[in-house]
Amino acid sequence: MSENKNNNKNCPDCDREMTQIRLIDKVAHGVQHRPFEYALRDAKPGKWTDRFPIKGRIAGMMCDECGRVMLYAELAEK
Numbered sequence: 001m002s003e004n005k006n007n008n009k010n011c012p013d014c015d016r017e018m019t020q021i022r023l024i025d026k027v028a029h030g031v032q033h034r035p036f037e038y039a040l041r042d043a044k045p046g047k048w049t050d051r052f053p054i055k056g057r058i059a060g061m062m063c064d065e066c067g068r069v070m071l072y073a074e075l076a077e078k
């Protein structure tokens with residue numbers, strides 16, 4: 001049996017391998033698309049930048065059978 005090197009998970013409903021999808025965060029006043037990111041719940045906007053400190057990105061997995069989408073934080077390297 002070949003080892004599955006990617007991080008794909010199986011759908012809990014269909015038990016099919018889920019495929020990675022790209023989550024798009026549309027920027028309201030611009031044409032940019034940015035990947036989903038997340039900050040900690042108690043994060044405060046930065047003093048200078050007025051932005052939340054980004055902890056990491058959110059990766060999405062979708063089941064192409066039932067359409068279930070699951071979200072995973074891409075854990076930052078330590």
Ligand SMILES: [Zn+2]
Nearest residue numbers: 011014063066
């Ligand atoms: Zn499914």
